[in-house]
Amino acid sequence: MNGPDFAKNELIPVVAQDATSGTVLMLAYMNAEAYRETLETGRVCYWSRSRRKLWRKGEESGNVQRLKQVFYDCDADTLLVKVEQVGGAACHEGYESCFFREVDPGSGEARVVGERVFDPADVYQR
Amino acid sequence: MNGPDFAKNELIPVVAQDATSGTVLMLAYMNAEAYRETLETGRVCYWSRSRRKLWRKGEESGNVQRLKQVFYDCDADTLLVKVEQVGGAACHEGYESCFFREVDPGSGEARVVGERVFDPADVYQR
Numbered sequence: 001m002n003g004p005d006f007a008k009n010e011l012i013p014v015v016a017q018d019a020t021s022g023t024v025l026m027l028a029y030m031n032a033e034a035y036r037e038t039l040e041t042g043r044v045c046y047w048s049r050s051r052r053k054l055w056r057k058g059e060e061s062g063n064v065q066r067l068k069q070v071f072y073d074c075d076a077d078t079l080l081v082k083v084e085q086v087g088g089a090a091c092h093e094g095y096e097s098c099f100f101r102e103v104d105p106g107s108g109e110a111r112v113v114g115e116r117v118f119d120p121a122d123v124y125q126r
Numbered sequence: 127m128n129g130p131d132f133a134k135n136e137l138i139p140v141v142a143q144d145a146t147s148g149t150v151l152m153l154a155y156m157n158a159e160a161y162r163e164t165l166e167t168g169r170v171c172y173w174s175r176s177r178r179k180l181w182r183k184g185e186e187s188g189n190v191q192r193l194k195q196v197f198y199d200c201d202a203d204t205l206l207v208k209v210e211q212v213g214g215a216a217c218h219e220g221y222e223s224c225f226f227r228e229v230d231p232g233s234g235e236a237r238v239v240g241e242r243v244f245d246p247a248d249v250y251q252r
Contacts, residue, residue, distance in 0.1 A: 003229055015150055039231040078152075099206040102195060
């Protein structure tokens with residue numbers, strides 16, 4: 001096996017982790033084309049399931065992800081990319097990580113634990 | 127929003143990260159029942175897509191995952207659990223992490239970069 005098995009799954013989930021801090025930034029998806037482009041360019045490219053097209057992460061916000069390392073798992077159906085997150089924030093809501101809400105296991109209630117790096121209104125022109 | 131939205135997606139991907147080392151251990155899935163059980167027991171329970179039943183991680187190997195923190199993402203369609211990985215290995219192949227193969231972006235070739243913590247033949251009695 002030499003990489004993720006796109007023959008088995010057209011779309012493969014990708015965990016993006018900050019290469020320096022180890023923070024888990026986000027989860028997105030790649031198809032074979034996005035994977036190939038990512039390896040070739042060193043800039044992470046996903047497949048947007050909602051827009052049904054290649055999603056060059058940061059193409060709008062400028063917060064691109066520079067590929068540092070890429071791993072795949074024992075079942076060849078998940079990827080892990082270690083990245084340099086330009087701008088310090090992966091989330092379109094302005095947080096470093098998309099996982100900025102923590103759940104209290106006792107109550108099931110959530111609270112925001114991340115800090116905003118940018119204001120989405122300033123970054124995404126509507 | 128107070129947690130992952132199982133009404134939108136019956137199965138939600140879950141990134142498991144070692145709470146101490148920050149290593150990304152694996153990706154698996156939860157349904158609402160697995161999520162509820164995880165919060166209630168403090169032991170991570172997934173939904174096995176291949177066996178189509180609740181998968182109490184470590185039920186065979188003893189390598190359970192003790193829940194430390196749980197987060198969900200901006201779209202409420204992915205979870206991140208920070209865990210204490212008992213036995214030091216999450217992967218059924220005996221590695222700390224399921225992401226034990228690294229791809230060289232230039233050649234596309236993969237090599238094993240993890241070290242085996244246990245021998246699967248000793249752990250899983252056939």
